[in-house]
Amino acid sequence: MKKYVKYFLFTAILLSGVYSCDKNEKDAEAALLSEYLKEHNITQEPTADGLYLVESGFSTSGYPDYDFPAEGDTVLIAYKGYLLADTSVVFDEKSIYKPARYAYLKDDVIPGWEEAVGMMKKNVPVLIIIPSDLAYGGDRTGIIPPYSTLIFEAKITDIIKAR
Secondary structure, eight states: OHHHHHHHHHHHHHHHHHHHHHHHHHHHHHHHHHHHHHHTTOOSOOOTTSOEEEEOSSOOTTOTTOOOOOTTOEEEEEEEEEETTEEEEEEEEEOTTSOEEEETTTSOOOHHHHHHHHHOOBTOOEEEEEOGGGTTTTOOBTTBOTTOOEEEEEEEEEEEOOO
């Protein structure tokens, strides 16, 4: 019986330490995001999930006929992905000359990317800010550390409609 009590206490202490680290990481991520938004004069509100999508270059209001992707459409998208914590670190890039291809709402991508692409208009450059909850969370992926907010400069160059 004592063995089980010790095991339970050890597990509880270990889990509280993990929670504490997670909370500290999330707090640091939130502070970094707040600083970035202020520094870049981004005043728009995030989506309900915490994603920011900022159209750049020109206003598209009053142009309701922009083309948006629908489920199964093949989207060609040029982008450059950075880490919020260090914007000199480019972790992925696809140029307008060789854009990424993927089937919208069909391919396996991070939730924040899926949400952002659904809000994007063809040929309109955007800045996308994806919090770690909508990216890789507490997991390390390649050079992307746990609890990393991701920033993308992106533009849909073409939408090939599903048949």
